[in-house]
Amino acid sequence: MSTADSGRSRPSIDRRTLLATGAAGLATMALPRRARAQGRVEISFASASFFGNETFGDLVNSFNESQDRVLVRWLELPPPSSSTEVYQGLVQQLARRNGTPDVFSQDVIWIAGFAAAGWALPLDEFISDTSGYFEGTLAACKWDGKLTALPWFMDTGMLYYRQDLLDKAGAQVPQTWAEMAALGKAAQDAGDAEFGYLWQGKQAEVLVCDAVEAIASNNGAILAEDGRSSRIAEPEAVAAIQFLHDSIGSISPRDVLSWDEEPSRQPFTAGRAMFLRNWSYVWPIAQDPKVSEVVGKIGAGPLPHFDGGRSASCLGGYQLGMNANTKNRDAAWEFMSWVSAPEQQKRVALNFGLGPSRPALFDDAELNEKQPFMATLRPVFTGATARPVTPEYAKVTLALQSGISKALVSGEVEAEMATLSQELDRIVG
Amino acid sequence: MAVPRRAWPWLLLLPTGIALGAVAFWPIFEGLRLSLTNTSLITQSSDFVGLENYAGLRSDARFWNAWWHTIWFTFASTLLETLIGLGMALVLYERFPLRGIVRAAMLVPWAMPTVVTSKMFGWLFDGQNGVVNWVLLNLGLIGEKVNWYGDPDTAMTTIIIADVWKTAPFMALLLLTGLQTIPTSLTEAARMDGARGWTVFWHIRLPLLMPTLLIAGLFRALDAFRVFDLVYVLTGGGPADSTETLSTLAYKELFSTLEFGYGSTITTAMFLTEAALAAILCLWLVRQIRRVT
Numbered sequence: 001m002s003t004a005d006s007g008r009s010r011p012s013i014d015r016r017t018l019l020a021t022g023a024a025g026l027a028t029m030a031l032p033r034r035a036r037a038q039g040r041v042e043i044s045f046a047s048a049s050f051f052g053n054e055t056f057g058d059l060v061n062s063f064n065e066s067q068d069r070v071l072v073r074w075l076e077l078p079p080p081s082s083s084t085e086v087y088q089g090l091v092q093q094l095a096r097r098n099g100t101p102d103v104f105s106q107d108v109i110w111i112a113g114f115a116a117a118g119w120a121l122p123l124d125e126f127i128s129d130t131s132g133y134f135e136g137t138l139a140a141c142k143w144d145g146k147l148t149a150l151p152w153f154m155d156t157g158m159l160y161y162r163q164d165l166l167d168k169a170g171a172q173v174p175q176t177w178a179e180m181a182a183l184g185k186a187a188q189d190a191g192d193a194e195f196g197y198l199w200q201g202k203q204a205e206v207l208v209c210d211a212v213e214a215i216a217s218n219n220g221a222i223l224a225e226d227g228r229s230s231r232i233a234e235p236e237a238v239a240a241i242q243f244l245h246d247s248i249g250s251i252s253p254r255d256v257l258s259w260d261e262e263p264s265r266q267p268f269t270a271g272r273a274m275f276l277r278n279w280s281y282v283w284p285i286a287q288d289p290k291v292s293e294v295v296g297k298i299g300a301g302p303l304p305h306f307d308g309g310r311s312a313s314c315l316g317g318y319q320l321g322m323n324a325n326t327k328n329r330d331a332a333w334e335f336m337s338w339v340s341a342p343e344q345q346k347r348v349a350l351n352f353g354l355g356p357s358r359p360a361l362f363d364d365a366e367l368n369e370k371q372p373f374m375a376t377l378r379p380v381f382t383g384a385t386a387r388p389v390t391p392e393y394a395k396v397t398l399a400l401q402s403g404i405s406k407a408l409v410s411g412e413v414e415a416e417m418a419t420l421s422q423e424l425d426r427i428v429g
Numbered sequence: 430m431a432v433p434r435r436a437w438p439w440l441l442l443l444p445t446g447i448a449l450g451a452v453a454f455w456p457i458f459e460g461l462r463l464s465l466t467n468t469s470l471i472t473q474s475s476d477f478v479g480l481e482n483y484a485g486l487r488s489d490a491r492f493w494n495a496w497w498h499t500i501w502f503t504f505a506s507t508l509l510e511t512l513i514g515l516g517m518a519l520v521l522y523e524r525f526p527l528r529g530i531v532r533a534a535m536l537v538p539w540a541m542p543t544v545v546t547s548k549m550f551g552w553l554f555d556g557q558n559g560v561v562n563w564v565l566l567n568l569g570l571i572g573e574k575v576n577w578y579g580d581p582d583t584a585m586t587t588i589i590i591a592d593v594w595k596t597a598p599f600m601a602l603l604l605l606t607g608l609q610t611i612p613t614s615l616t617e618a619a620r621m622d623g624a625r626g627w628t629v630f631w632h633i634r635l636p637l638l639m640p641t642l643l644i645a646g647l648f649r650a651l652d653a654f655r656v657f658d659l660v661y662v663l664t665g666g667g668p669a670d671s672t673e674t675l676s677t678l679a680y681k682e683l684f685s686t687l688e689f690g691y692g693s694t695i696t697t698a699m700f701l702t703e704a705a706l707a708a709i710l711c712l713w714l715v716r717q718i719r720r721v722t
Contacts, residue, residue, distance in 0.1 A: 201668075258664065394687065
C-alpha cells in the first residue's frame, strides 16, 4: 500500500489496492501463459484465419512452446473469403505506425501497396539466400527491387481436364490454347461434353486472374516491368483477351460472363465439361463421390499457352510481412523464418491444404503420400505469375475488371483495351 | 435549480437532439468535409483540396454510368412496385376465405433478408440450371437458355424483378391501410347511385388513396435509390459495368481502394441527388394532397 493512502484514515485495504490485487489475481488465473511470458519478447502476428485440421492459433502456440525467447500473440482477422475486410483491418493497424502487429500475413496483391506506404520492412538484411523459394513467388514479394515479404503459402490457377475424354480422343494434355480449343470443340461436337472449356468471366477479381494467365502465356503483360505504364493495349495482350472473347459461344457457354469460381466448377464436377480453369480447391471436391461425377476421371496441370509463349498461372496466397515500425525486429524475424521454414510449410500443406512456396517440399515423401494432388502442383507453381505489382493495385484491378468485362461483352477488344490502357496509365503513371 | 418554464421543452428535446445529431447530422457533415479532401488510407494524405474531387466527378464516366443506372432502377422498381402493390391491396381489401392468412403470408418476401432473396434469384435466373429458363424454354418463349446475369441487356432488368418481388408486398401493405381509411359510406353511396367497380375505383378510391400512394411511393423511391445488396450479391456491378449503382461504386471506392476523400464525394453526390429527388416528390405530394383535401 502506498504511503499516501495510509496517511489518510481509511480501512487498511482500500478500494484501489483491492482492485489491483484482484485484477492481478484474475489475470494469473485466466492467462497462465502470461506468467511464463516473463523475460520473453512479446510480439503479435495478424493473419486472416484459415481453417483446416487446426488453426493458425495452434501454429503460433507450437512456436511459443518450441523456444523461450519470443512469445507471439495471434491477432485473428476475418477469413480469406472476406479479403476486403482483412485488407481494411491490416491497413488500419499498419497506418497507426505503432508497431502492432509486428508480423502479418498479406495477400500477394497488397504487398506493393504496403511496401510503398512504408509499412513493410525490407527483409534483405535478414535473408541473403532465397533460392529455396519459387521464383514467381519471390517476384511477387518484391517491391522496388527489395524483398518486402517472405513467401509463405500459395495457390495458382490451373487446368483441369477429363483424362477419360482425352484417352477417348487419343490425345495428350493440350499444351497450347489452340490445341485445347480444338479438343474442346471436338468433344462438344461428338456429344462427349456439353462444354469444351469453362473459365471465369464475371466482373470480379477472378477475371483479372484469368486475364493475367492468358496475357502472360502470350509473352504479354498488363503493366510494364517498373509498374508505371500500361502494356494492355499491345498486340500480345489484345490477342489473349480476343481468345477469351472468342471462346464464348464456341467452346465456352455465354454463362462464363457471369461466373466466378463456384458456378464454373459445378458443371465440370457434374461431368458436363472437358476443360476447366480453376484453383486447387476443386481437386478434393472432384474426388468426392458424393458431389462429383468425375471421380478418378480427371487430371490437373499447367494451363495452356500461345505459340511461342510459356504457361502462366496466376499467383495467389498469403505471404509474410514485417511491420516497419516494429520494436522487436529480431524476434519478428525469428517467428517469420520459423513459420516459413520447410517443417512449418509442410505442416500447413498437410493440415490446411495450402500449397508450399518451397519447391523442395514437393519431393517430400509424407506430403506425396497424404496430399498426392498437391505434390503434382510443382510444374503449375513453377509458372506462377504475379498480378500487376503496383501500390495502386486496388484501383488497377477495378479498372481491369470493368475494361476487360466490356471487351468480352462487346467484342470490341482492341478499342476497349486502348481505353483501358489510358485509364491504367492515368492510375499508375 | 429552477428551470425557466420556457426552457423545459428545449431541455426535454435535448437527448433526441443529441442522438439525432450524433447519428444523422454529424456523419453527413463529416462526409461533406471528407469530400473536400484527398483523404486516403493508403497514401495517408488528408489535405483540403477544395472542389477538386467534384471537378473529377463531373468528368468521371463511371460515376455517371452508375448515376443513370441508379435513377433507372429507382424509377422502374418504384413504378412497378406501386402498380403491383396497388393491385394486391385492392384484392386483399375484399372479403374472401382465409384472408387473414393470405395477408400474413404475403409479407414473407419482404421479411426475408435481401441477401437471401439475392441468392434465391441467383438460382431462379441461373443461366444453366435456373427454373426461369426451364419454364420459358418449355413454353417455347425463348429458343435457347438466356444468361440473365451475364448479358448487359438483361442483368439490370433481372435485378429489378428481384426487387419488385421483394418489395411489392410492402407497398401492398401500406396501400391496404390507406384503403381501410376510406369511409365505406362513400363507396356505398356511389354504388346506390349505380356506379360500378371501375367507376368507384377511379373516382372515389384512387383520389382518396392518392396521399398514401404518393407517400408510399416516396418512401420506396428513396429506399430503392440506395440499392446495394442485390447488385453486390448477384453481379458485383457487371457485366461491363451494366449494373453498377451509386452504392456499389461508392463501396468499391471507399472500401476497396480506401480513397475516403473521393469516395465521400460520390456519397455526397448521392446524398444531394436523393435530397433533390425527395424535394421534388414532396412538392408534388403536397400539391396533390391539397387538391384532394
